[in-house]
Structure formats: structure tokens, C-alpha cells
Amino acid sequence: MRIIVHPHELGIGGSQLNAIELAAAVRDRGHETLVFGRSGPLRQRIDELGLEFVEAPPQGRRPSIPAARALAELAERRHIDVIHGYEWPPILDGVLAAAGSRSLTVVGTVMSMSVPPFIPHSVPLVVGTAEMREYERAAGRHRTHLLEPPVDLEFNDPSLVDGAAAFRERFGLDGTGLNIVSVGRFAHELKLEGILTAIEVVGALADATGARLILVGDGPARGEVERAADAANRRYGAGTVVLTGPLDDPRPAYAAADISLGMGGSALRALAYGTPLVVQGENGFWRTLTPASADQFLWTGWYGIGEGSAAGAARLRNELAPLLSGAPRRARLGDFGRRLVADRFSPLFAKLFVSHSTASRLESG
Structure with a gap:
């Protein structure tokens, strides 16, 4: 098959990184894949994996009529079979691009x-948690399939x-x-509440533990994050919160x-x-991954909803305290987390799923 993979952006983030790495996995199974989007930091990863990249036009409001038009023209020129959009704006771009076409299938992934x-x-969907799959099927989306987010253990060895030593020195x-490290987008939705809580906690x-918080990322909430980090560094000492x-x-x-924080x-x-x-x-949700909590995250995904944002600081302190004081813990x-990723989320698992399940479903529409 010939497939266009359309991430929602190419800034650093989990959904778009999965889009790129799975595009390479599908390519390695014998299909022709290319990535369509606006250039960003993840363009380097596209090049490392040897994928073809096609620059999208400026998009403005989304879904984007210019992007949909460019997708339709690209699909016709390259005899594309499938447009695979990641998250709702690229999915809707694909729907618009495929309008009136009998040969073009649109597939969506929502992480x-x-x-x-x-x-x-009518769009076949791939979701990242078992809970979402069952919810969407019960709501009438019968062509909803599960692909848990893969992790490339070779790339992330x-x-x-x-550059690890240079990073520490820099x-x-x-x-x-x-x-204590958090890597992610500084977004107002989903992310900002937790980031500000982490800075506070x-x-x-x-002073008592010698801990510092390292926040890696950028995004529309960067101003709020910078102001909170500056205030913490003035109050608790320079270098308490590091923004990279x-x-x-x-x-x-x-x-x-x-220690890592993330979703x-x-x-x-x-x-x-x-x-x-x-x-x-x-x-206010924070919970440490342990053998006792793993089943929750394998069902709901690496996320949760707490009992109120006001309780978030106390909850995070309670989760961090035994980790900060106990090197054996x-x-x-x-070690438990590493084994869980190796057993459940490795690229081998993802490639087998793509080979034996997703490809056949995409082909059948």
C-alpha cells in the first residue's frame, strides 16, 4: 500500500513521535510511506529514519482547507491508498481530502x-488505551482498534x-x-495544572531533599511556566527549577x-x-507506577483524573516522598518500569500488530 502519515504537528510530543516511528515500521513491512506536515523539531527524526517528508502549506484554522487541498493533490499524484491522520485536525483534513474519492481510505489515530x-x-480509528477502545465501540464506533503507544528500546537505550554529559554540564x-524530569508540551489543556503543581511542590x-525539577518543552503556556519557575528560583534558590x-x-x-513525571x-x-x-x-491526579498500580494504567492509559486540583500538591508530595528518601525503592x-516497557510496549509488539492486524484492516477499509 501507499500511505500518507499526517501528524498533527512536528513539535516534540508523544502522538507525533509515534506517528513517525510507526510510519517507519509500516515501511519496513514493505509498504510505501511518506510523512506530510509542517516542519518542526521532529523533522530530524523523520530524516534519521529515512522517511520521505512532504511539506504542508501554512494551515491557519484547523481543519485546514489548504492542507486538505494539498493532501488531495498529493494523493492523486502519488496514487495513495490511505491517509492516516494523527489526532482530530489531520483526521478531518484527510476526510476533506478524500471527499468524492472511491479509492482513498482515511484512517485516524487518537492518542x-x-x-x-x-x-x-465512518473513519476507522486506532486508540491508545483499552478503556477508550471499549468506550468508543459501545458508542457505535465498531471499527475502533487498540494500539498501545510503542517505545523503541534501541533508540531509547x-x-x-x-550528549548526556554535555546536557548535565549545560x-x-x-x-x-x-x-526530577518532565518532558512534554507546555499546553494549557491537560498539562499546565500539573506543571505548576510540580514547580510548587x-x-x-x-532545601530538605536536594531535589530539582527539570522541565523540557515549549508551547502556548510557556509564559505561565516561566513566571512560576522564576518565582520558585527566587524563593528557593537558583537552579531549583530548570527550563531547558x-x-x-x-x-x-x-x-x-x-525520577520522572509524565503522562x-x-x-x-x-x-x-x-x-x-x-x-x-x-x-490533582498523581500516582506512582508500582506493581499495584500497573493494571490501572494499562486499562486507562498513562493518565488519570483526581478528586480536585486543590489536592494535587499534597498528592504529589505523598508520591515523591518515598522516592526521594529511598534509593533502593x-x-x-x-527496574519494574523498564521490564514493563520491554514486555508490553516494545517495537516488536507494535510491528507484529501492524503486520497482522492494522495493515489488513486499512486495506479493507
């Missing part, structure tokens, strides 16, 4: 925490990460304290972590580095 109801039920990580713990900005390659940051695909990638993980959600939970 967000819910499926927008305005995505047409901490022993092979270049950001003043001198080895005297514990690094780690700042208050810094966006990194084309965040692997050195993952490798520097003693979704970023949380899974953090586990590949053998560090304990506290899963971030909304409305950190080692034990880091």
Missing part, C-alpha cells in the same frame, strides 16, 4: 485521552545516548541533587532523571531509562 465526537463514525546538573522540597526549552533530542534529559507516550519513554515514574493527570521501581 489523546478522549475521541472528539465530531470525527465521523540510556547506555547509547550521546544546565548545571552537578550530581549533588536528585533530578519540588520547590518546597528542594525545546530539545530536538530529549534523550539526554530522560537519561539524567532520577502518555512521554511517560512510557521515561520508563525505558529505568527511572521510577509518577504519572501526571488532571484535577527508586532502583526497584525503575
